[in-house]
Amino acid sequence: MIVTRFAPSPTGYLHIGGLRTALFSYLWARKNGGKFLLRIEDTDESRNSEAATQAIIEAFAWVGLEHDGDITYQSQRKEVYAQYLQQLLDEGKAYYCYLSKEELAALREQQMAAKERPRYDGRYRDFDGEVPRDIDPVIRIKAPLSGTMVIDDGIKGEVVFQAEDILDDFIIARADGTPTYNFVVAIDDALMGVTEVIRGDDHLSNTPKQMVVYEALGFDVPKFYHVPMIHNQSGKKLSKRDGATDVMAYKTMGYLPEALLNFLVRLGWSHGDQEIFSFDEMCDLFDPKDINKSASIYNTEKLDWLNAHYIKNSSNTELATLLEPYGITLVSHDKKEILLDVLKERAKTLEEMAAMVNEIISAPKTYDAKAVKKAFKGDAKAILEDFTMKLQVRDDMHLPSDYHEAMEELVNEKGIGFGKIGQPLRVALLGKLSGPGLDTVMAVIGKDESIRRISNAVTGIEI
RNA sequence: GGCCCCAUCGUCUAGCGGUUAGGAUCCAUGGUUUUCAUCCAUGUUACCGGAGUUCGAGUCUCCGUGGGGUCACCA
Numbered sequence: 001m002i003v004t005r006f007a008p009s010p011t012g013y014l015h016i017g018g019l020r021t022a023l024f025s026y027l028w029a030r031k032n033g034g035k036f037l038l039r040i041e042d043t044d045e046s047r048n049s050e051a052a053t054q055a056i057i058e059a060f061a062w063v064g065l066e067h068d069g070d071i072t073y074q075s076q077r078k079e080v081y082a083q084y085l086q087q088l089l090d091e092g093k094a095y096y097c098y099l100s101k102e103e104l105a106a107l108r109e110q111q112m113a114a115k116e117r118p119r120y121d122g123r124y125r126d127f128d129g130e131v132p133r134d135i136d137p138v139i140r141i142k143a144p145l146s147g148t149m150v151i152d153d154g155i156k157g158e159v160v161f162q163a164e165d166i167l168d169d170f171i172i173a174r175a176d177g178t179p180t181y182n183f184v185v186a187i188d189d190a191l192m193g194v195t196e197v198i199r200g201d202d203h204l205s206n207t208p209k210q211m212v213v214y215e216a217l218g219f220d221v222p223k224f225y226h227v228p229m230i231h232n233q234s235g236k237k238l239s240k241r242d243g244a245t246d247v248m249a250y251k252t253m254g255y256l257p258e259a260l261l262n263f264l265v266r267l268g269w270s271h272g273d274q275e276i277f278s279f280d281e282m283c284d285l286f287d288p289k290d291i292n293k294s295a296s297i298y299n300t301e302k303l304d305w306l307n308a309h310y311i312k313n314s315s316n317t318e319l320a321t322l323l324e325p326y327g328i329t330l331v332s333h334d335k336k337e338i339l340l341d342v343l344k345e346r347a348k349t350l351e352e353m354a355a356m357v358n359e360i361i362s363a364p365k366t367y368d369a370k371a372v373k374k375a376f377k378g379d380a381k382a383i384l385e386d387f388t389m390k391l392q393v394r395d396d397m398h399l400p401s402d403y404h405e406a407m408e409e410l411v412n413e414k415g416i417g418f419g420k421i422g423q424p425l426r427v428a429l430l431g432k433l434s435g436p437g438l439d440t441v442m443a444v445i446g447k448d449e450s451i452r453r454i455s456n457a458v459t460g461i462e463i
Numbered sequence: 464g465g466c467c468c469c470a471u472c473g474u475c476u477a478g479c480g481g482u483u484a485g486g487a488u489c490c491a492u493g494g495u496u497u498u499c500a501u502c503c504a505u506g507u508u509a510c511c512g513g514a515g516u517u518c519g520a521g522u523c524u525c526c527g528u529g530g531g532g533u534c535a536c537c538a
Contacts, residue, residue: 009538174536181538205533273486345501422497434499
């Protein structure tokens, strides 16, 4: 069975890049009828926070990625790591190293000065002399110091490292006894039964170290897929400092989770020319072999387009609910269908849509000066007053077509173009020259409110 | 700097030895719309450079160049 995982360290919100690798892992598990596990890498107590863990869970919930089984917390597995540490010590595959931090730093400086690669020199590897007192030792693992390490990566292909280029006896437990990342990752992935590790390719150079651990402990090495980074506009690795990378910020800005996922799945992955993927389609079609080898630049132009697409295809009931966090209450509005039918063709985000609702529902507080100048010339006011009379004599005004007829009648009687009435009317109703069809606007706000706004404009606008 | 990865329109990408190098987005223009947006149509724009292999190279090889990642008692 295929088992994948997402293993964030809870140091802040979940960001876009993390969500994408999580999505890839999720899809690959679903596609294969396998499991997708979630592990919180909270071994560094000084940097972790419970709030960050909650933020990650909240983001997962919002986009609808469900992990299988319970969440694994590394902070709750200290005994497990201690046990394997002891095992390696007992088997002579790891050893205590009494080199102090200061001595290590000095060694590194010396090597750098000599233009050598900074690395631990192995002085305690087979040490049987007198052990220094007053030093809490770290534990180092015996790594192969020659030979080649080969990663059969599902995306990059075969990646070959020379052990002497990249390895030394690296630290697997700190002086305070806590285990380090490369050690616990390997243990947890093995114990959790993870068969496919899909992660950012910034981890590619960590992989040989983890392979050392797998081998020392006799675990099977999983299949690795190192996904190319997402870069920011300046071509560097996308980080939390780049802004607008908090997944939940996209909710606030009015993006739909299906749009965000569709956007992310196409960043670095493709299935021919297809652009639109439903969640089910993604699960069905995703394959890591179709992931690109090169990094992509983060650019949300396409996200806006996708979001507009998914808004258009949402039901009015769904939209009414989604607009509520923006202070829009439409459930009981008798013209909500008409309003939403029109607005969902126009909005790129829910936030934008909410603003559009407000522009229609509430009377304009100000009139755009340019719009007034353009629309209120000649006999505009007279035409508006004529139109008011047309409205007043009509009953049963409900549909946009009812208002359209009234406008049509007026332009026909007066022998004028639609613009003659449309322009000033638009300013009167909305305060500006753009917006949805006037017949729709009037149908939504009703006859009385329409007349009120027109009369306000006629008396309130100075020409 | 060492090691590793990468390289097609501005951006996301298709291509897997023979194509007028395709799609999407963005942008521009036209149509639809009383306006704006939507929608539809059209258009501009790309194989990093150089050798080699081959009848033929965006595709394979090598060398450059450029970009990125990583080198912790962080994860």
